[in-house]
Amino acid sequence: MMITKTTSETAGSTKARGGVVLIGALVIDSLGNGLFLPLSLVFFTRLTDVPLSLLGILISVANVVTLPVPVWAGALADRLGALPLVVAAQVMQALGYLAYGRVDDPAGIFLAASLVAVGVRFFWSSIFTAVADYADASTSTLSTDSWFAWTNTTRTVGLGAGGLITGAVIADGRAVAYRAVAYRAVAYGAAACFTAAAAAITVFVRAPRFRHETEQARSGYGTLLRDRPFVALTGINTTLAMTSMMLGLGLPTFVLTGLHGPAWLTSALFVGNTVLVSVLAAPVVKRLAGYRRTRAVMTAAALWAVWCLLLSGLVPGRHAWVIPVLIGSTALFTLAEVLHAPVSIALATAMSPPEFRGRYMAAFQYSFTIAGIIAPTFFATLFDLHRALPWIALCVIDCLAVVAIRLLEPSLPPTVQHDSAAEVGGGHEEPSVDQSA
Template structure:
């Protein structure tokens, strides 16, 4: 079955989903404080508790990954999130907010624990294994473009106080996304696979893959760090104009939405581990450059910060598609769904760690978080480069002859 017949409805479903999520992003905290009347000091812990409660989801998904189509799991995730956001219009007390937020968080975790298995299953028999990089790049570009466009609309919603309509709009986008996913062609059901021996014990003994997860957790922390640290750093520690925060973050989003396929072509001569090591080196340069920003004269600060963001953008453009492609190529074909579900913990842990990591170190000095991040990224880069050998055989092995399409 042609790649395009699968990619078009899948890409449309992802775009609709991310558009709704982007619209809700600027409204998320304000909705609960302005509509439900809950205090800000209560909303934060409730949403954090809901996110923590969803952490077991990838393990559960991994346990059942080889028994159910990943596309079916993604559709269920969209229906769960759509129902949860529709219910947000009716919550009014801490208990109901927590319950509905947990359903939304579980649905979101289920989506990301299953979506990349769908993308991995698009491989055609005999295709070049590096063709997967372009598919992941396309998915990443759709994601960033839709989130960016949605965030602009969400900003207007904040301006005019359209909190409740935005929640219902987000619920509708999840349901529309689920309907679009029904248009993705399904393969004929395949006979039940033989039981995979080892279960999670096999994964825990797979040292190269565990190191890959550890390395990508650091790289995910670097990627998330820009949104957590840059606004505070620019406003509180540097004599930079406050208006610079928006353009810096927007420029990065635009680059991610438009440049991932170009980045994939440029690093094609490198293996995936080498490409990710290059991304790590760019993140080291970015962190060191921003750590040194407190010593830059005010007159040169704006161009200096803009130039520094070039290193971040280069790292993110390379990392986004290659990390997902490598995680799929490095997973044993018979356990790919399980491995990819667990791999999503990289991003879950990074999201949980980033705020505390930054605030605790920032209290010791504005440059300290950047220097520690540079040290972590250096260690991760060296480790990734050392994985070149162990992962080489897995990376070069063609996906499709051993892995049937799972969409």
């Protein structure tokens, strides 16, 4: 293995600072996403004359062309640091949403959607590297796992709050002219959120930046591809990521079409999920500090398997017991989500060589990208055959994931299984700014 010198440096300090601002900025970032998420496709159908079928193609192609972005983002994160990429991603999304309010032709829509899509892809390809870099150099007693739990909480809170705000704004039944103004106001509000988040991180947050010799940097993706345990983890996580998307992707169709349930039920389940994730994420991960990360991920997969098994047994016309089962099974899904999201990211981070962390974490994000591409077709195809088939198939897949992680476990060293900087003491430690910086 090539031995090279690696240095870690930040502007003026070897310590990270701005923890509170970082968490706050991520809340604002997620708020911007939440504001526009309910209008992702309907926005242009209401404000332009472009047919819906063409809009779907334009937005799909805009997302497909971003598939190479994680490869570039990982290399740039290793060379320049991840935090500048996070800021650049937020600026791109801000500019894209500003353009949303001004474009009305297919070419303009495609360019605006592409700018947002590239920004989103850069953000998710670099944010976890930035958080891990910050956690490494922070004086906070929070573990890396807990920092990722807080990141997951910010996303949940921001998306939920943004969605509620947009729902209230567009619920007004007044004239078409009012709706056009309201829709544009939402897009500009999202742009303002991303701009504010980028400005806050730029001014107040510092995290280490790694520099490496050129030859070593060029070997990064080759090293990754030869790292069989990491490649295996990424493959396993693709199946788990697909399950994690099914609450939002598959459950509404299953409840409304498969079970003929009331329209309010899925909304109530989503609200409950959002509240529980926001409340439980950080405390649950803190309680897991003494356990193997692989066991936490295995537990999440097992809980998702039970969730799928319960859903597969539901039949229409039995609301007296269907509704309690849906509520209870969604609680299981939520606990699995609380376990999987931060711990899987922390496990991937721990398996990444520090000098190649950007590349590794960007590659790990492909598990979520691929899952997002497969999941809609997977669910729709099986659901068309029978309402229970998607859940039965997912249950089997999640059970296989449990076995696969157990087989992978012996190849992982103890330093990967546990956080070397896990919290000590019983008190809850909030993210805090390093006062010495």
